[in-house]
Amino acid sequence: MLGEGIIKGLAETARNFVGSYVEADRLTTVQYPEERLPTKEAARNFPFLVFDGNDAHAGMRCVACQICEKECPPQCIYIEKSKDKKPDYVGKPQFYPKIFDIDVSVCMSCQICVEVCPFEAIKMDTEFELSNTDRFAGLLFDKHQLAKSNEYYRKIHPAEAAAVDGRLAAEKAKAEAKTKADVEAKAKAAAAAAKTAAPPPPKPAPIPTT
C-alpha cells in the first residue's frame, strides 16, 4: 500500500537516530584534534634527513650528491654542497650539504628522492600537521628543520628502518674488514720489509695518466 515504504524508512532513521546515542560503535567519526588514529606504518607525507647519533651535523648521512635534487619531479629540493669534508658513518671523508631546503608547498610526496638516494639519507616522514601562518618562509624547510634522528625513523617505520640499519651495518662491517685487511697486509709487508731490509723498496707503480 502507498506509504508503507515511507513508514519503514522513518522507522529505520529513527532507529539510527536513537542508536547513535545508545551504541557508541555506531559513530565511526574520530574527533580529530582530541582523538587520533595511530599512524599507519606505510604512511608517508614529507621527506626528512636522517642522522645517526645525537649530533645532527656530525651524524648527517647526506653527502650532498644532489641526485635527489635532480630527480625531484616538482623540483622542490635545493642543495648547496659544502667546501670542506666531514667523516661519514664509516669514517670516510665526505661532503655534506651546506644548504638543504625543501619547499613543503611544492613537494608532492612521491618518495622518488627516497628511492634514488644511495646513502639512505632521506626518508619519508608521517608528520602531516605542517600548516603555517607564514606562507613564504614558513613553508620552506631548511636543513635544521629537516634533520631527524635515526631513532625517530625507527619509531615511525620500524620494519623499513631495521632493513636500512642492517644494510648499513653490513656495509660498515665490510669497510672495517677491508681496512683491517689493509692494515694487516701493510703490517705484513712492513714486517717482510724489515726482515729482508737489504733490498731497497720497489719503485711505486707509474701513475696512470688517464
Add this chain to the structure above:
Amino acid sequence: MIDAFDQIFVLLKHWALDWPFWPESLKPMLSVLFSIVPLMLVFALLFGITTVVERKAIGRIQNRYGPNRVGLPFTDLRMFGFGQFIADGIKALTKEDVVPRAADKVVHFLAPIALIVPVFLAYSVLPYGLNMAPIDMDTGVLFFFAVGAATELSVFMAGWSSRNKYSLLGAMRAIAQMISYEVPLIISTITVVMMVGSLSTVKIVEAQADYFGQLPHWHVFTPWGFAGFILFLIAAMAESNRSPFDLPEGESEIVAGYFIEYSGFKFALFFLAEYLGMFAVSGLAITLFLGGWTAPLAFLSWLPSWLWFFAKLLALIALFIWVRGTVPRLRMDQLMNFGWKFMLPMALINIAAAGLWRFLPAGFDRWAVCSAMLIVPYVLLGRGLMGGKLFTKRTYRYAE
C-alpha cells in the same frame, strides 16, 4: 496567578504601553511595534536554533555527530555546537555580495525582500496563545494563503533576474511545484473552515478548545481531520520546498535553484524565508488541526497556552527534519503525478467526507462511513499511482 502567567506577554505589552511618557498619538504605532518585534526576534532565533538542530539530527540519523564544536564567541564554551548559527550569521554578514554583471540589478536586489516580507506578514494572523493573535482578522486563513501565494512571485523574480539557466530552471520548478501543491493545501483547509464556519484563526482554535472527558476536541481526531492534516502536511512540505520536495534547489542537478546567484546576506535571507515559511505553515497546521494553543489533555490545561503552541511547533519541526532525513528527493514527474493524481482527488473526497460527517448523527456509524470513504480511495489511488508496478527487491547484473 496561573492566568497571569498564561497572559504574561499580553500583560507585559499593556504595561509597556501604559508608560505615561509615550505621546498619545504614537500609541497605535507602539502597540504594533510591541507585537512585531518580539515575534520577529523569537522566530529568527528559532530559525537559528532549528538550523543547528536539523544538522545535528540529520547527522545522528546518518550515524555522524553533526556540528558539535562552535560555542559562544570569545569563550571556551562549546554548548554542543549550538553557537554554530551565530558563526554562520557573522559569516553571511561579512561575505562579499556578488551580483552578476548580466543580472537585472533592481529585481535581483528586491527578490529576497519581496520574499521575506510576505513570510513575516503570514505570522500576523496566527494565534500563539490565548489572546495572543497579533491581528484577529475575520478572514485570517484567507489572508494567510494570500500572502503565502506572494512568495511565488519573489521566487520567480530571483530566478529570472539572475540571468542564469540553472536559477531559471529552479524558479520554473518552484513555480510548478508551489502552484500544484497550493491547490490541495487550500482544499484540505476548506474542510476545517466548513466545520467551524469561520475563516478567523482565533475562532478555529476556540472551536477545538473543549474536551470529551480528558480527550481534546481537535480536528485531527476525526477521519476528515486526520486525512486533512496529512494532506496539509505533505502540501506544506512541498510549499516550503522541504525535502523530499526540494526539487527547486536540487543541488545535484541545478546547483542551488533559484537563489544560485545570491551570496552573503541575501542568500541568508532566502534561507531564513524558507525556514520561516515552514514555521508559519506549521503554525497554521497547528491552528487548523492540532487545536492551536489548547492542551492535549484536559488536566494539563494549567500550563500556559503559548507553551503548548510552541511545543506543538517544535514537534512539527522535528517531524519535518525526520522526514527530510528519511525520504530522497522526488523526480519532477513523480512530483506532478503525486500532486495532481493523488493529493487533489484525496482533498476533494475529504471535503465530501467532512460534509457527510457534519450531517450524519454522531456515533460509530459516522466514524465507519467517513473512514471507509477516505481509506478506499486512498488504497485505490495509491495503486493507480504505482501504475501496477510491483516493487520487489532490486537485482543487479554486473559485467564480468
